[in-house]
Amino acid sequence: MITRLQNVKRLGAELGAGALETLFFEDGVILGWNLDRQADQTLDGRGGTVVPALIELHAHLREPGQEEKEDLESGLAAAAAGGYGTVVSMPNTAPVVDDPALVRSLIAKAEGLGYARLRPAAALTKGQKGEQLAELALLKEAGAVTFTDDGRTNEDARMLRLGLEYAHSLGLVVSVHAEDATLRADGVMNEGAVSESLGLPGNPVAAEAARVARDVELARLTGARLHIQHLSSARALEIVRRAKADGIVVTCEVCPHHLTLTDEALRSFDAMYKVAPPLRTQADAEALLEGLRDGTVDCLATDHAPHTSAEKERDLLQAPFGIPSIEVAFPLMYTRFADVLGPAKIVELFTSAPARVMGWTLPSLEEGAPADLTVLDFETEREVKVSEFKSKARFSPWAGEKLRGWPVLTVVGGRVAFERASRPDTNS
Structure with missing residues (x-):
């Protein structure tokens, strides 16, 4: 199954600040960027920055x-x-x-x-x-x-x-x-x-x-x-x-x-x-x-x-x-x-x-690399809410602190392992 991850930026992308691109992967392997290909599944990166x-x-x-x-x-x-x-x-x-x-x-x-x-x-x-x-x-x-x-x-x-x-x-x-x-x-x-x-x-x-x-x-x-x-x-x-x-x-x-x-x-x-x-x-x-x-x-x-x-x-x-x-x-x-x-x-x-x-192979977002990737939202401020933790340990020294850089999507071996449900207002 070919998956298209659209509306993402590359960290330090040569295409310029704010340029949105599309990454394709199939069977857990990255196919490449901005390909002229049909996809069976489309994921939306919401304008975030994709990294390994x-x-x-x-x-x-x-x-x-x-x-x-x-x-x-x-x-x-x-x-x-x-x-x-x-x-x-x-x-x-x-x-x-x-x-x-x-x-x-x-x-x-x-x-x-x-x-x-x-x-x-x-x-x-x-x-x-x-x-x-x-x-x-x-x-x-x-x-x-x-x-x-x-x-x-x-x-x-x-x-x-x-x-x-x-x-x-x-x-x-x-x-x-x-x-x-x-x-x-x-x-x-x-x-x-x-x-x-x-x-x-x-x-x-x-x-x-x-x-x-x-x-x-x-x-x-x-x-x-x-x-x-x-x-x-x-x-x-x-x-x-x-x-x-x-x-x-x-x-x-x-x-x-x-x-x-x-x-x-x-x-x-x-x-x-x-x-x-x-x-x-x-x-x-x-x-x-x-x-x-x-x-x-x-x-x-x-x-x-x-x-x-x-x-x-x-x-x-x-x-x-x-x-x-x-x-x-x-x-x-x-x-x-x-x-x-x-x-x-x-x-x-x-x-x-x-x-x-x-001593592992360095992670990459280039053709042939494993489709292990995370989309990060560097812009939206979110509060640390322990009630929303997936971990059983729902306490944190940083509870209530407002942070940026939250993951909005995590893909492991080509499968979606996590997707953040919603984007709060910037100053919420």
Whole structure:
């Protein structure tokens, strides 16, 4: 079936600002632009800008075993609503994703849902206990695209070394949650002036920086590809910057919440702001933004971490860590930073950049590329309404904020995975 997507703009199109074009695709593959072809189906891009579908390297979809927080259907629907065509899910579920049969079953279930494409991460160690490597070759064969014990920190350096070496032989990346658990201890927020004034146990920058430094040395030793998840501090960023200058194969991601929120938010004592690693200072947020500008930070990821409202309504000492953000990540970054980074750079950080981290073919809208695309509305201002979230986690630090850059259409493999129902008045 040939599909025609009409009334769309290309980002930086040579045809000039405001020029509307038509993109054709068939059987999940792009045929080309402005063709003289009949179509079986017509989609209207509403004058939006079409880009490759976004890629998410770090999302917690909670299935199996934690479906009260999120499941594949709600999580992948939320991803599609956020403009994502591909999602890498984390393995810290119940049971842990360390079994090839479980990887295959998750992929099969996701394919039948018709939302964003699932590409599971598998545990680096059995049960994520850090004691014995998982069956990495079999997990890759089953469809796992990276290995990580995210949700736990890799305390045994020798075990991580072995995992890096084995993953390197398989051509895959190892992703790490880089915090020293003994330094982090029972910290619930950034250690500093705010935590001291509130009398809350702090998690020092040193916990992240020390572990990043160790893991970078293991990447140097093994020559393996190391990816550092949710980098949060200026100090850790500087370690990555120096490692890259030394030729070490290390990449890192930053999350929107570490760029747009600080530890000052915890003065509310609202556990919605409790994340791991914690929200840092304004100086850290500004350093991370500079890291995006100068290329030290490789890509953006959400660390989408849904929980039930009841869990997040507990006090700061008892509530779980995590913020759900996959539905608002792109418009949040566009609204806050388009003037600083530029629209093209922001799109790249959500598309080509994560693909480079993983060693995947770079996404494209040219003939022969997969028909994975998102239409973005850079003009219309919309309010963040948690009641409209596809995710089961209907709370957000940005609730009520008016943002631009919302996805209005997401197509995955040539199929419509999400279409926004209506366009509100510009100032509504």
